[in-house]
Amino acid sequence: MDLFASREVLTVTELTRQVQDVLEATFDQLWVEGEISNLRRPASGHLYFTLKDEESQVRAVLFRPVARGLRFDLEDGMHILCRARMNVYRPRGEYQLVLDYAEPRGLGALQIAFEQLKAKLQAEGLFEPVHKKPLPFLPARIGVVTSPSGAVIRDILNITKRRFPSVDILVAPVRVQGAEAPAEIVEALHLLNEIPGIDVIIVARGGGSLEDLMAFNDEGVARAIFASRVPVVSAVGHEIDFTIADFVADVRAPTPSAAAELVVPRRGDLVQQVRALSVRAARAVVRNLKIRRERLEKMTERVRDPRRRLVDLRLGLDERFNNLAAALARRVGAERERLRRFETHLQYLSPSAKLATLAFVLDNLRKVMVTGIFRLVETLRARLAGHTAMLDSLSPLSVLARGYAIARTVPEGRVIRDAKDLAAGDPVGINVAKGRFNAVVTTIEEE
Numbered sequence: 001m002d003l004f005a006s007r008e009v010l011t012v013t014e015l016t017r018q019v020q021d022v023l024e025a026t027f028d029q030l031w032v033e034g035e036i037s038n039l040r041r042p043a044s045g046h047l048y049f050t051l052k053d054e055e056s057q058v059r060a061v062l063f064r065p066v067a068r069g070l071r072f073d074l075e076d077g078m079h080i081l082c083r084a085r086m087n088v089y090r091p092r093g094e095y096q097l098v099l100d101y102a103e104p105r106g107l108g109a110l111q112i113a114f115e116q117l118k119a120k121l122q123a124e125g126l127f128e129p130v131h132k133k134p135l136p137f138l139p140a141r142i143g144v145v146t147s148p149s150g151a152v153i154r155d156i157l158n159i160t161k162r163r164f165p166s167v168d169i170l171v172a173p174v175r176v177q178g179a180e181a182p183a184e185i186v187e188a189l190h191l192l193n194e195i196p197g198i199d200v201i202i203v204a205r206g207g208g209s210l211e212d213l214m215a216f217n218d219e220g221v222a223r224a225i226f227a228s229r230v231p232v233v234s235a236v237g238h239e240i241d242f243t244i245a246d247f248v249a250d251v252r253a254p255t256p257s258a259a260a261e262l263v264v265p266r267r268g269d270l271v272q273q274v275r276a277l278s279v280r281a282a283r284a285v286v287r288n289l290k291i292r293r294e295r296l297e298k299m300t301e302r303v304r305d306p307r308r309r310l311v312d313l314r315l316g317l318d319e320r321f322n323n324l325a326a327a328l329a330r331r332v333g334a335e336r337e338r339l340r341r342f343e344t345h346l347q348y349l350s351p352s353a354k355l356a357t358l359a360f361v362l363d364n365l366r367k368v369m370v371t372g373i374f375r376l377v378e379t380l381r382a383r384l385a386g387h388t389a390m391l392d393s394l395s396p397l398s399v400l401a402r403g404y405a406i407a408r409t410v411p412e413g414r415v416i417r418d419a420k421d422l423a424a425g426d427p428v429g430i431n432v433a434k435g436r437f438n439a440v441v442t443t444i445e446e447e
Helices: 012-025 065-069 109-124 150-165 181-194 219-227 245-246 258-262 266-300 306-348 351-394 398-402
Strands: 031-041 047-052 057-062 078-090 093-104 140-146 166-172 200-205 232-236 406-409 427-431 436-440
Touching: 012 078, 031 057, 031 398, 047 245, 057 078, 109 219, 109 245, 109 258, 140 181, 140 245, 150 166, 150 200, 150 245, 150 258, 166 181, 181 266, 200 258, 219 245
Parallel strands: 057 093, 140 166, 140 200, 200 232
Antiparallel strands: 031 047, 031 078, 047 057, 078 093, 406 427, 427 436
8 A cells, every 4th residue: 555645745845835825925024023143244235134032033134225224223132123024035945034124122213323323423533622613703694404484493583683683694494304304404504505605504493302303313414514614503402402413513502592692692792892892992092191101201301401411422422432543543553563473474484485495405406416427427437348348358259359260060050169079071160350261171180
């Protein structure tokens, strides 16, 4: 009997497909709570992680478009509540959660997004005091980025008009909450920076919840405030509310009304200060004139009779002139004596005298040298004559001149010193004092 004849046999693929159909149809949308671990961020921008509790875990994925829409960043160890659907990956027979929404458990998502962006911008230095621009003392034109309706703009207009009516207010109307608000605020800041004559910008809105103020916790808004060449005053919410815009702005005002008071001085106060300064300046002028008058009186007392002073000055001038003339004469005499000593010393050191002495010595040396040369030549001549006589006496020519002859063998030309070296009939060459002749040996005689 075939055990499998009445049973349906499934392949792995078929089994996986059936499991996929059941799971994805049953868990098309569900809420799951757990802790994130093994979070990975590949280049695709998708987020892969494990969602776990004390006893179990499940794989999860958050695709890039959904991840960009979150107001916070996922981190390992974060506890979240997510809305997801079940998905089965058939090639590996694994199931995972595909998230389309997530929010932190415990601390709210908006607060986490606020803290993460604050830490990021602070690390980049956007909050540093060195970047804060000072507010102008008396702005001629103020730009206001806020909602065109509501109490905020009315408060700012009333306060600026009451404090200094001649200040121009240019309102850049924007939405101050909602998804479109950040882009409108950024555009308004760029526009006000391009308009000439804007001295300061106020970014303002009334109070509200953290969610209501999120447009001012946007990274784009923060960077637009930081990049503004015009000083920016942040006046968002009530005094206890803090936004990212407050940290990046050049000045933070606790309320929009306080921002208007910070930016625009009170005209009456300025008038009073000008009056006080005028009084101080007048008093300073009077005091200065009094001091100068007293100084002039003292100087007048010292110069009551200028003619006497002139006589004294003339006498003093004559005395100084005489002293100067005497001193000059003494100085000229001293310089003349000094010049005379230098002249005597120069004459002593003059090279002409030394040259004359050296010329005399050179002439004597020349005479001595000529005399010595003549003597040496005579001595050498006498010595040469003696040597010549000695050479003449030793010369064989002298011997020949006395009648002697030199016999040589023919044809060798060898000098014959012994008669035994010849035989009768040998030719012989004979050298005499004048000339040479040949002879033949006829006989040989021994001594």
